[in-house]
Amino acid sequence: MSLADKLRARIEGTGPMSVADFMAECLLDPEHGYYTTRDPFGSAGDFTTAPEISQMFGELVGLCLAQGWMDQGSPAPFVLAELGPGRGTLMADILRATRGVPGFHDAARIVLVEASPRLRERQQATLTGYGVTWVDSLEDAPDGPLFLVANEFFDALPVRQFQRDADDWRERQVGLKDGALTFGLGGPTAHAPLDRWTDAQPGDLVELRPAADAVMAEIDRRIAAQGGAALVIDYGDWHSLGDTLQAVAKHEAADPLANPGAADLTAHVDFEALALAATRLTHSRLTPQGVFLERLGITARAQALAARLEGEPLTRHVAAHRRLTHPDEMGTLFKTLAFVPEGAAMLPGLET
Numbered sequence: 001m002s003l004a005d006k007l008r009a010r011i012e013g014t015g016p017m018s019v020a021d022f023m024a025e026c027l028l029d030p031e032h033g034y035y036t037t038r039d040p041f042g043s044a045g046d047f048t049t050a051p052e053i054s055q056m057f058g059e060l061v062g063l064c065l066a067q068g069w070m071d072q073g074s075p076a077p078f079v080l081a082e083l084g085p086g087r088g089t090l091m092a093d094i095l096r097a098t099r100g101v102p103g104f105h106d107a108a109r110i111v112l113v114e115a116s117p118r119l120r121e122r123q124q125a126t127l128t129g130y131g132v133t134w135v136d137s138l139e140d141a142p143d144g145p146l147f148l149v150a151n152e153f154f155d156a157l158p159v160r161q162f163q164r165d166a167d168d169w170r171e172r173q174v175g176l177k178d179g180a181l182t183f184g185l186g187g188p189t190a191h192a193p194l195d196r197w198t199d200a201q202p203g204d205l206v207e208l209r210p211a212a213d214a215v216m217a218e219i220d221r222r223i224a225a226q227g228g229a230a231l232v233i234d235y236g237d238w239h240s241l242g243d244t245l246q247a248v249a250k251h252e253a254a255d256p257l258a259n260p261g262a263a264d265l266t267a268h269v270d271f272e273a274l275a276l277a278a279t280r281l282t283h284s285r286l287t288p289q290g291v292f293l294e295r296l297g298i299t300a301r302a303q304a305l306a307a308r309l310e311g312e313p314l315t316r317h318v319a320a321h322r323r324l325t326h327p328d329e330m331g332t333l334f335k336t337l338a339f340v341p342e343g344a345a346m347l348p349g350l351e352t
Contacts, residue, residue, distance in 0.1 A: 003032035003261040008176060016175035016184060019245065020158035020210070023265045027156065028115070032261040035116045035156075048251075049152050050233070050289075050330065051090035054320035056305070058093025060296040061231065064348050065094065065147045066101045068229040071345040075227060076107035078145040083138070083215070084153035085112045086119065088126030094149070095130060109133065111141045138218045146228035148219065154274070155234050155266040157215075159207040161243065162191065164200040172205065174257070181257040196276075197241070205243045207267055216277035223339060224280035229347055230339040236269030237335070238286050244268035271337050281339040284350035290331025293324060295349040 001009075007025060011017060017025075027034045050057040069078065082091050091112065098104045110132045114120050120134050135141050138148075161172035168188035175184045197206050219230050236244075247254040249263040256265055275283045302321040309317055325331045338347045346352050 003029055004181070004259070006032075007174075007181065007260055008179070011174070011176050011181075016173035016186065018160050019172055019174060020160045022174040022260075023158035023245075026260045026263075026265050027158075029261060034261055034264055036118065037261070049086060049090075050324055050334070051086070051093060051151065053323055054317070055093050055096075056298055056301050056321070057293070057324055058090045059097035059301065060293060060298055060349075061090065061149055061151075061233075062094030062097035063101075064296060065149065065229065065231065066098045066104050068340070068345070068347045069104065069107075069145075069147055070101075072145065072227055072229075072341075074103055074107070075145040076103065077109050078107055078147060078228065079111050079141055079143075080108040081111040081113060081138070081141055081146060081148040083113045083148065083150040084156065085114055085123055086152075088112070088123035090149065090151055091123075091132075092126050095127075109142060109144065111135060113138055113141070138215060138222075143222075143226065145226050146219070146222045146230070148228065148230045149233070150230070151233045153234070154209070154212050154215075154232065154269045155236065156264075157209050157211040159209050159245065159267045161205055161207050161245070162189070162194055164197075164202055164204045164206075166202050169194050181260070183257070196272075200241070204241060207240055207244060207270065209267075209270065209273065212269075212274060213277045216274050219339065220278040220280050223341055227341055227344075229344075230281075231347060232269075232271075232274060232337045232339075233289060233292075233334060234269040234271075235333045235335070236271060238270075238272045240268055240270035240272075269335075271335060274337060278339050280342070282342050282344070282346070282352060284336075284338040284346055284352055287336045287350055288327075288332045289334035289336055290325035290327060292336040292349045293331075298325060 085091055110130055112123055112132055112134050114134055115136050162169045163172055170185040171189055173184050173186050174181055193208050244267045245256055247256040247263040247265050254263045271286050306317055323329045338350045340346055
C-alpha cells in the first residue's frame with residue numbers, strides 16, 4: 001500500500017488530519033517516509049544545504065562555537081551537539097576547523113540528534129575516527145554544558161496552520177475530495193498560542209510548530225542550568241505570516257499533496273516563536289546568514305582558499321561563496337539566531 005493510500009484510508013476512517021500530522025506521515029512513515037527511505041542531500045538528492053555547498057560554512061560555525069566555549073571558561077567535559085545532522089558534513093567541518101583549539105576536542109562529547117537509521121549510517125561513514133553518540137532526541141543527550149548547532153533543522157518540523165476569519169480561527173486540514181487529497185478548513189477553534197498574531201486580518205494564515213517549542217524548551221533548560229550556547233540557522237523570519245508550506249523534489253518545487261513521501265516538506269521558521277520558548281536565555285538579534293558569515297571572516301577565508309585554485313574548481317569556489325552570502329541567494333533568506341545564558345558573552349558574529 002502506498003503512503004497516499006494509507007493517508008486516504010486514515011482520512012476515510014477518522015476524518016481530515018492537521019497539516020502537522022500530514023507532514024509527519026510524509027517525512028517519517030517507517031515504510032514510505034521521505035527521511036526514512038532516502039538520502040535527500042546533494043546534487044543527486046532533492047536539495048543542497050550550506051555545509052554541502054562549501055567547507056567554509058562549517059569551518060566558521062565551528063570556530064564560532066569554539067570561541068563561545070572559550071568565552072565561558074572552556075568547560076570540560078561538554079556536549080557538542082547537532083540537531084538534524086544530514087550527512088555529517090557540518091560536524092566533520094566543525095571538527096576539522098577546531099582541531100587546533102587547545103583542549104576543545106579532548107573536552108567535547110560529540111552527540112548527533114538523528115532519528116533516521118539511513119542517515120545515521122551516512123553520518124557514521126563521514127565521521128569515521130571520531131567518537132560519536134547518536135540519540136533520537138535531545139532529552140537523551142548526556143548532561144553537561146551544551147554547545148549546539150541546528151542548521152536547517154527547525155524548518156522540517158511539522159507545522160499546524162490556522163486561518164483567520166471575521167471572528168475566529170479555523171485550522172487548515174488535509175482531507176479528501178473525489179478521492180484525492182485536498183486542503184480544507186476545520187470548525188472555529190480557540191488556541192492560546194494564536195493570541196500573539198494581533199496583526200492578523202480575516203483570510204490571513206499563520207503557522208505554529210509545537211515540536212519546535214518542545215525542542216527549544218529542552219535547550220533552554222539545559223543551557224540555563226549548565227551553560228553553553230545554541231546556534232540556529234534556517235530560512236524564515238521573526239514573525240511569520242502566510243502559508244509557507246513547500247515541497248521540493250529534485251531541486252524543483254512540487255505540489256505538497258501530489259506524491260506523499262516522495263518530496264521534502266518544509267515551512268519557514270518563525271524565529272520569534274523560538275525566542276519566546278527560551279524563557280531563561282539571552283538571544284541575539286536575528287541576523288542574515290550572509291552578514292553573520294562576513295563578520296566571521298568568510299571573505300578572507302574564501303580568498304585564502306582561492307589562491308590554491310584555478311579553472312573550474314576556482315569558478316565553483318567563487319560561486320559557493322556568493323551562494324552562501326549574497327542577498328539574492330542564501331545570504332538574506334537564511335537567518336541566524338543564537339542563545340546563551342544570561343550574562344554570558346554572545347557568540348561571535350552576532351549581537352544582542
